[in-house]
């Protein structure tokens with residue numbers, strides 16, 4: 001790939017587009033933009049630009065497209081596959097200043113936001129208005145732009161779906177600098193190809209998202225959380241299918257193994273309701289009506305007991321529930337605080353979870369590494385922290401690619417795929433052909449070429465253009 | 467050991483919005499919970515019973531919705547409950563509340579050993595009810611305990627004070643109020659929740675306690691709410707940041723002089 005460098009002339013032209021203090025180029029200040037939360041080593045951008053408006057983004061892309069300079073869009077940098085890491089240097093566009101909530105449309109239950117809004121702030125804001133933005137990824141300091149670009153999932157997937165299901169409209173700047181509006185506030189739309197769906201999940205390779213209209217739902221004020229310990233993983237995972245078979249769809253059903261609970265306890269420096277069982281299922285139940293919520297708790301509780309749950313603990317206060325969900329959300333951070341971690345994101349049909357987890361544990365054993373399994377059991381999405389611990393670097397670097405190959409082979413053989421919600425980015429690029437056939441990948445490459453003829457927008461992610 | 471636990475259902479405070487212009491508390495649509503301090507009380511009662519055997523009776527005065535909080539206590543493991551509910555109880559101040567509760571205890575659980583309460587209710591927040599109950603029943607009390615041991619017919623408790631804690635001893639029967647730190651309340655489990663539905667919740671009305679019903683509720687309350695206002699939010703303190711402690715002290719002295727404190 002022949003890209004040009006960001007030279008003095010280009011810097012001058014950038015300075016004509018944005019305020020000088022929104023251009024960062026000294027090494028110390030751009031350090032934070034050189035990596036994300038994946039384990040790949042840092043790659044420095046040549047320059048970081050903090051944009052304030054769509055027009056600025058468009059002008060930067062026009063410049064970059066003329067000058068053949070690679071551009072990497074970056075949200076919170078919490079991605080787990082290197083998507084926002086500028087491997088070819090160039091210009092990195094950071095959305096940290098485009099972080100405003102622009103409009104809450106209570107009549108249409110929609111909200112318009114800039115791409116740099118943190119999920120955390122969006123959740124807090126809409127909940128103050130008794131509304132809910134259901135996508136609920138564990139990392140709350142990811143941005144909406146990043147969430148849309150990775151089609152982030154999270155804890156409410158079982159009932160509500162993923163980020164894609166809540167994106168109504170997007171303002172996108174194309175690599176060739178045109179600004180287009182996709183979708184809108186209409187609920188229905190049969191008007192040609194759905195380009196918006198191409199942008200969602202494209203990991204910033206087809207266009208830059210500068211504004212988003214998101215769908216909201218009414219907030220169910222009442223909720224309870226069940227904390228259910230099991231004596232083995234199989235019983236825990238089969239409960240999940242049983243609950244859904246019984247036509248109860250709780251907003252969240254999460255699976256956590258004992259090692260995950262223990263690492264969360266060490267990280268949070270407090271105890272979870274129980275830590276002595278090998279496996280746990282956490283279930284959130286919500287409703288507007290107290291009688292209904294009580295009925296659901298009992299129905300789900302009984303299904304758990306029928307599937308050999310050791311106990312079914314019920315947290316009803318907000319405080320207790322938050323403690324439990326914080327314990328679940330922090331597992332990746334908690335593991336990282338103790339050492340190097342490779343986070344795996346397999347997804348399989350729900351009924352295959354027991355087979356997947358058993359296989360994952362067997363593979364970990366084969367390579368002599370410890371692992372923690374947890375995740376969005378209701379969606380068949382299992383996260384695995386592979387822990388380096390005291391293994392020496394060479395051994396780790398040698399083993400990981402083989403181990404991942406085994407894991408992905410297993411996931412694909414169970415009719416699953418290699419990433420449920422974190423994305424392909426850089427770290428899964430070499431495994432991508434395992435999950436999609438040649439023709440599909442060729443179509444994707446053609447689409448990329450149509451959107452980005454000079455291949456300047458986030459090049460080298462998902463696949464390489466040959 | 468016969469243990470009475472007084473509990474109150476309260477709005478979940480995290481949700482209570484304060485309207486700065488008009489009313490102090492907006493309770494509309496706010497979920498209700500068992501008063502958090504009462505959770506410590508019920509947990510402590512369960513631990514005593516697990517060691518010594520006995521019976522736990524939950525007593526609560528409140529509207530019919532308070533049943534939810536009562537059921538939670540029964541699900542955690544209390545044996546039975548008395549629910550004081552009657553429109554005649556409405557509008558009770560702390561004294562009327564305490565007198566109603568103590569009459570109930572005297573009439574329906576005369577042979578109790580321990581009464582456990584929360585230190586305060588997170589809505590009313592007075593912390594007066596338990597102390598008034600102990601006065602009306604003529605028994606000793608230890609308020610704000612963080613540790614409890616029971617030996618034969620006496621209790622030894624740690625009572626939190628500004629400087630640390632006091633160790634107090636009392637004979638039975640005694641009233642104790644629970645503070646955070648006393649224990650880590652268990653979560654009720656589904657078996658408990660199902661069995662709670664089969665446990666006795668005795669409904670008691672004003673006429674069950676006394677034929678002279680004007681001593682209850684609003685008419686039985688000597689205090690009157692004249693005015694409700696939201697206190698000004700406290701302004702944050704001032705921190706003097708200086709590397710050199712001498713300069714910091716100088717600045718502090720100057721500040722105190724300017725404010726005419728020195």
Ligand SMILES: Cc1cc2nc3c(=O)[nH]c(=O)nc-3n(C[C@H](O)[C@H](O)[C@H](O)COP(=O)(O)OP(=O)(O)OC[C@H]3O[C@@H](n4cnc5c(N)ncnc54)[C@H](O)[C@@H]3O)c2cc1C
Nearest residue numbers: 075076077078079083138142143145146147149153204209
């Ligand atoms: C502890 C932890 C827990 C996590 N839990 C979850 C979880 O439960 N579910 C889940 O799905 N993910 C989870 N993640 C992964 C991560 O939070 C998500 O992938 C998130 O969507 C990334 O958002 P971000 O703003 O940090 O994006 P970044 O990492 O900055 O970028 C991600 C990708 O989006 C592109 N991008 C960013 N902004 C834009 C834009 N405005 N326009 C075009 N492209 C853009 C980037 O180029 C990159 O390819 C977790 C991560 C961590 C560290």
Ligand SMILES: Cc1cc2nc3c(=O)[nH]c(=O)nc-3n(C[C@H](O)[C@H](O)[C@H](O)COP(=O)(O)OP(=O)(O)OC[C@H]3O[C@@H](n4cnc5c(N)ncnc54)[C@H](O)[C@@H]3O)c2cc1C
Nearest residue numbers: 472527557559560563583584586587590591592593594595
């Ligand atoms: C001046 C004044 C006027 C008031 N006027 C009214 C009014 O007009 N209408 C009205 O509805 N309320 C009124 N209240 C509120 C009512 O008096 C109190 O909510 C009630 O007396 C309990 O007091 P508290 O909430 O401060 O509880 P605290 O004394 O702080 O509670 C401590 C403990 O006592 C026990 N306890 C308290 N209340 C009960 C209960 N009901 N049942 C069982 N155990 C209990 C619990 O163990 C609790 O943890 C008034 C309060 C005050 C101070």
